[in-house]
Amino acid sequence: MAEDQGDIAVDIDHVTKRYGDFTALADVSLAIRSNEFFTLLGPSGCGKTTLLRCIAGFEDITLGAIRLYGDNIVDLPPNKRPVNTVFQQYALFPHMDVTRNVMFGLLRLGQSEAAARKRAGEVLDLVQLTQFADRLPAQLSGGQQQRVALARALAPNPKVLLLDEPLSALDLKLRQAVRLELQQIQQETGITFIFVTHDQEEALTMSDRIAVISDGRLQQIGTARDIYEEPDNKFVADFIGETNLIDVTVAGIDNGQATCTLPGGNHFTCPAAQGAHSGRGHLSVRPERVSLSDPAQGLLTGTVSRLIYLGTDMHVDITLTDGEVVTARVQNSAGTRIPAMGETIGLNFEAGAARLLID
Amino acid sequence: MARKPDLRRFPGFLAVTLLCLFLLYAPLVIVAIYSFNDSPSITLWGGVSLRWYEDVFWGLEADKFKRAAINSLTIAAAAATTATVIATMAATAMLRAGQFRGRSFSFGLISLPLMVPEIVTAVATLIFFSAIGFQTGILSILIAHIVFCIPFAYLPIAARMEGIEDVYEQAAQDLYATKWQAFRLILLPLMTPGIVSGFLLAFIISLDDFIITNFVKGAGVETLPTAIFGAVKQGIKPNIMAISTLLLMVSITFVTLSYFAGRMGQNRKSNPTGET
Amino acid sequence: MAGLGPTGGRAARTYAGRGPLLILPAWVIIGIFLVLPILIMATYSFLTKEFRGGVIWEPTLAAYDQFFFDRGLFGDEQPKIEWTYILIFWRSIWQAGLATLLCLLIGFPTAWFIATRPAHSRTVWLFLITVPYWVNLLIRTISMKFLIRDNGPMNQWLLNAGLIDEPIHIINTNLAVQLGLFYSYLPFMVLPIYAAVERYNFALSEAAADLYASRWVTLTQVIIPVVKPGIIAGCILVFVPSLGAFLAPDLLGGAKNFMIGSLIEEQFKGAAGNWPFGAAAAMILLSMVLIVLIVYARNQDRESA
Numbered sequence: 001m002a003e004d005q006g007d008i009a010v011d012i013d014h015v016t017k018r019y020g021d022f023t024a025l026a027d028v029s030l031a032i033r034s035n036e037f038f039t040l041l042g043p044s045g046c047g048k049t050t051l052l053r054c055i056a057g058f059e060d061i062t063l064g065a066i067r068l069y070g071d072n073i074v075d076l077p078p079n080k081r082p083v084n085t086v087f088q089q090y091a092l093f094p095h096m097d098v099t100r101n102v103m104f105g106l107l108r109l110g111q112s113e114a115a116a117r118k119r120a121g122e123v124l125d126l127v128q129l130t131q132f133a134d135r136l137p138a139q140l141s142g143g144q145q146q147r148v149a150l151a152r153a154l155a156p157n158p159k160v161l162l163l164d165e166p167l168s169a170l171d172l173k174l175r176q177a178v179r180l181e182l183q184q185i186q187q188e189t190g191i192t193f194i195f196v197t198h199d200q201e202e203a204l205t206m207s208d209r210i211a212v213i214s215d216g217r218l219q220q221i222g223t224a225r226d227i228y229e230e231p232d233n234k235f236v237a238d239f240i241g242e243t244n245l246i247d248v249t250v251a252g253i254d255n256g257q258a259t260c261t262l263p264g265g266n267h268f269t270c271p272a273a274q275g276a277h278s279g280r281g282h283l284s285v286r287p288e289r290v291s292l293s294d295p296a297q298g299l300l301t302g303t304v305s306r307l308i309y310l311g312t313d314m315h316v317d318i319t320l321t322d323g324e325v326v327t328a329r330v331q332n333s334a335g336t337r338i339p340a341m342g343e344t345i346g347l348n349f350e351a352g353a354a355r356l357l358i359d
Numbered sequence: 360m361a362r363k364p365d366l367r368r369f370p371g372f373l374a375v376t377l378l379c380l381f382l383l384y385a386p387l388v389i390v391a392i393y394s395f396n397d398s399p400s401i402t403l404w405g406g407v408s409l410r411w412y413e414d415v416f417w418g419l420e421a422d423k424f425k426r427a428a429i430n431s432l433t434i435a436a437a438a439a440t441t442a443t444v445i446a447t448m449a450a451t452a453m454l455r456a457g458q459f460r461g462r463s464f465s466f467g468l469i470s471l472p473l474m475v476p477e478i479v480t481a482v483a484t485l486i487f488f489s490a491i492g493f494q495t496g497i498l499s500i501l502i503a504h505i506v507f508c509i510p511f512a513y514l515p516i517a518a519r520m521e522g523i524e525d526v527y528e529q530a531a532q533d534l535y536a537t538k539w540q541a542f543r544l545i546l547l548p549l550m551t552p553g554i555v556s557g558f559l560l561a562f563i564i565s566l567d568d569f570i571i572t573n574f575v576k577g578a579g580v581e582t583l584p585t586a587i588f589g590a591v592k593q594g595i596k597p598n599i600m601a602i603s604t605l606l607l608m609v610s611i612t613f614v615t616l617s618y619f620a621g622r623m624g625q626n627r628k629s630n631p632t633g634e635t
Numbered sequence: 636m637a638g639l640g641p642t643g644g645r646a647a648r649t650y651a652g653r654g655p656l657l658i659l660p661a662w663v664i665i666g667i668f669l670v671l672p673i674l675i676m677a678t679y680s681f682l683t684k685e686f687r688g689g690v691i692w693e694p695t696l697a698a699y700d701q702f703f704f705d706r707g708l709f710g711d712e713q714p715k716i717e718w719t720y721i722l723i724f725w726r727s728i729w730q731a732g733l734a735t736l737l738c739l740l741i742g743f744p745t746a747w748f749i750a751t752r753p754a755h756s757r758t759v760w761l762f763l764i765t766v767p768y769w770v771n772l773l774i775r776t777i778s779m780k781f782l783i784r785d786n787g788p789m790n791q792w793l794l795n796a797g798l799i800d801e802p803i804h805i806i807n808t809n810l811a812v813q814l815g816l817f818y819s820y821l822p823f824m825v826l827p828i829y830a831a832v833e834r835y836n837f838a839l840s841e842a843a844a845d846l847y848a849s850r851w852v853t854l855t856q857v858i859i860p861v862v863k864p865g866i867i868a869g870c871i872l873v874f875v876p877s878l879g880a881f882l883a884p885d886l887l888g889g890a891k892n893f894m895i896g897s898l899i900e901e902q903f904k905g906a907a908g909n910w911p912f913g914a915a916a917a918m919i920l921l922s923m924v925l926i927v928l929i930v931y932a933r934n935q936d937r938e939s940a
Contacts, residue, residue: 058529078532091530095548104544105534156535366840367751369850375744376760382741383767383821386778389788393781402786449661455647456654465658468665476879476924478896479676480669482917485903486679486910487672489689506668509661525647538650546649560769567771570881570896574903584773591886595781603774614769618762 009034009160009192010055015064017050024050026216032194037186039195041203042213048196052162057081068159083160084153089169090145092137098148099133105156123151126185143174160192167202179206200240212236232273233358237284244326246283250356253278258356263322266299272356282357289353290328292339298346300326304339314338318347387607394600401597411601424602427586431566434501434582439561442508446557450517472507481574488575495577503575504565511564512557519553552620559617563610680914688908698915727894730809731877734816738873742824750832768822776882779815807889815883823872831865871931875924895920
C-alpha cells in the first residue's frame, strides 16, 4: 500500500472509542482518498457522527490512530487540525455578521484583517451570498445559513472538510438543490469532503464512496453501485433500499460463486460476498429484480398474500410454502399480468440479481 | 349561545392578584407620596414640596447620609464586580468543564449563602473577624458582601450559559481558535446578557443588605441601610422617606435594566429562520 | 433552579480539566468566609462567655444549658425547663408558619392567574410581582410601618371615610409581623408555584371536567396535587427566611413580639452581650433550617425516584 500513501487524505486506523462501558466505535479502519466525496452512512446512533468528531478533534479516541496525509493527529487539539467542520445546526456565531463569521478562522490563522476580508468575499461569492455579507445569521433563511456555514468552513482552505448532516435541517426541495451545489463546490475546490448522513438517498446520489456503519462497526465500503448491487451482509442489504432475504442452504462456494438450495428444493448458483460461508445463509434479491411466472417455471413458488398498488408499480407479497414472504415489485405497464390474491405463482430471478451474504 | 367554560379561570383569582399587587405597592407608593409632604409632621399633609429632598442633600444630616451612600455604592460596585467574576468562572467550571471531583459538592457550596439564614451568616462572620483579630470596617463589609453576592450573580449567569450550546465553542476551535479565544470571542459575548443581569442583581442585593452589614461594619462605618435604620430607631422622619424614595428609584431602575438585559438575551437566542 | 442541577444532558466539555481551577475562587471565598466562620461559631457556642462580648477559651455547655434550663439566679437550684427562649423559638415558628400560610393564600391564586395569562403579558405580571422584592427590605419594612401606624395614612383615611370610629391597632401586634414577613417574602411563594402551574397540562383539567368534576373538585383533586412540588418549594422559600427574620419583627412587632432574629442580635449588638449564648441560638436556628431543607431534599429525591 506504500505507493498509495500520498493518495490517502484521512487514514482511520483501527479506531476504537468507548464511553465507559459503551463502545461507540469498534476497531474501525478506513482510508479516505484525496479529493474524494466520502460519505459515512448509518442509522442514528451508529457512531458515524462520533467518528467525524474524532477526526475534528472534539472526541479523544480510545485506541488506534487517525492520520491526515500520513501525520497522526490524535494528540492535536481541534484548533491545530487543518480540517474544518460544517455543523449540523450550522453553529453560526449569532453575534457576528456573515462576513465576520467567514473571517473568523482566517483571523485565528494569523491572516491580516484585509486579507481575511478579501478571502471571505471570494468564498461568499462561491456560495452566492455576496449580497448578504452584512446580515446577522438570525436574518437569514435556513438554506442561506447552511451556505454561510459552508463558506466559513471552506474559507481557511482546509485539507479535509467534515460535514455533519448539513442538510438535515432543510426542507426536502431545498435539500435536493443543495446536494447538487455541494457536489459542484467539492469538484471546484478539490477539497476532500467527509459527509455524514443517515439518508441513503443523499449518500447514493452524492458520494464517490460510501462507508456503511452500524453499531459502531464498519459494515461495508464501496461506491453507491457496489453497496446497492453487491451488499456484503444483511444489514447493508436491508439498510440500503429494500431487499428480500431468502433462507438458503449453501453447499459450497467456489471462485466467488455459491451453490445453494432454495426453499422448495431448487438448486441455484449465484455470486457470494467475500467472507460468506457454507451452511445456512441468506440470499439478497431486490424486489424489482424478482419476476413472476407460472408456478411450474418458478425458482420459488408461493401464493399471493398481499397486493399494494403504488401507481407506477405494484408490490406483490408472495408467501412461500415454508411461510417466508418474498416481495416482488412489478411495473405497472400495459403488458403486465397482475396476479390475483390467493393465486399460486412462480418467482424467478437471474443469478446476477442475487447475492449470498455474510451471515 | 352558551360560552365554553374556560377551565383555566377561577372566580376571584384576578381579585386576589390585584389585592396582592395592592399590598405590595401601596406602602411604597404612600411613602413616595409623603416624601413630597411639605409638613414637618409625618402625619399631616401640608402640600407638595421638595424640602425633604433638599434636606437630604443639604440638611443637617446630609454629610452622614452622603458618606453612607458613597460607602454603599463603593461596596456594592466592588462586591458585585468580584462576585460576577467569581460566578462567571464557577459557571464555566460547572457547565463547561465536564465532570470533575467535587462538582456536585460545588453546587451546594455556591448556593450555601442562600440557605443559611442571614442572621446566622451575620453572627458567624462577626465571630470570625473577631476570632482572627480582623479590624471590622469597609473591608470586612466588602468580604461579607462578596460571599452572599456570589449565588445571586451565579444564577442568571449559569442560566444563560446553560442556554448556549457548546457547539459554538467547538465551531470556534474548529476554526483555529484556542480555548481562551473561544471563551473571549464567542462564549463571553454570548453570555453578556446573563453577566449584566447577574452583576445588577448582585449590586442590588449588596446595596440592600442590612443585617449582615450591621454585624460586621465596625464602629463609625455606616452604609445607607444601617444609617437609615439608626435614624428610624428614633422614629420615622420625613427626610427618611425622601431617602427611601431615592433608594427605591435606584432599585427599580436597576431591576428594570436587568430585566431588559435578560430580554435582550432572549431575543438574540431565539433564532427565527425567516424567509428572505 | 437554573444552573444548579448537575444533571441534564451531556455535560459540555470545552474546558474539561480546568474545572477545579475555575471553581477554586468560589470555593476559597465561600469556604473561608462562610463555612469556616460557621464552624468557628459552632465552637464559640461551647465556650465560656466574657462580659461585654467575646469569649474565654474554656469549653462548657453553659450556653445550651442557659437556653433550655433554669437553674435559678445563682445557678444552684434544681434545673427546671427554661421556657423563655423555647417560647421565643416557638413564637418564631408560629409567626413564620402563619406568614407562610398568608403568602400561600394570596400567592397561589396570584401565581395561577399569572400563569394562565397569554405568554407576552406573563412576563409583565411577573415583573410587577418581583419588583418590590428588589427594593431594599429595610425600606419596605419602614414603608409598611409608616402605612399601618395607629395615626398612619391607612387609619386616617378609614377614619375620614367614616368606615371606622377609632384607629385599627395593627402595629406592634403579631399581625403586623406577619404582614411584614408576607411583604418581605411573597415573591418566593409566587415564583415556584408559577413555574409549576406553567408546566401544568390543562388537558388534565379537561379530563376532570369530562369526568363530571366541578371546578372546585378539579382544583383540590387534580390541580393542587399536580402542582404540589411548586407549593412545597414556595412554602419552604418563605418559611426559612421568615424564621430567622430580624427587620420585620424588630420594626413592626415591638418588644412583645420578639423573634429568634432579635434574640440573637441582642447577644451581639444589644445589651445582653453574651456571645456563646448568641452563637448557640444561631446554631439552633441553623439546625432547624437545615432539618427543614434536608427533609425537603429527601422527599424530593423520593418523589423523583
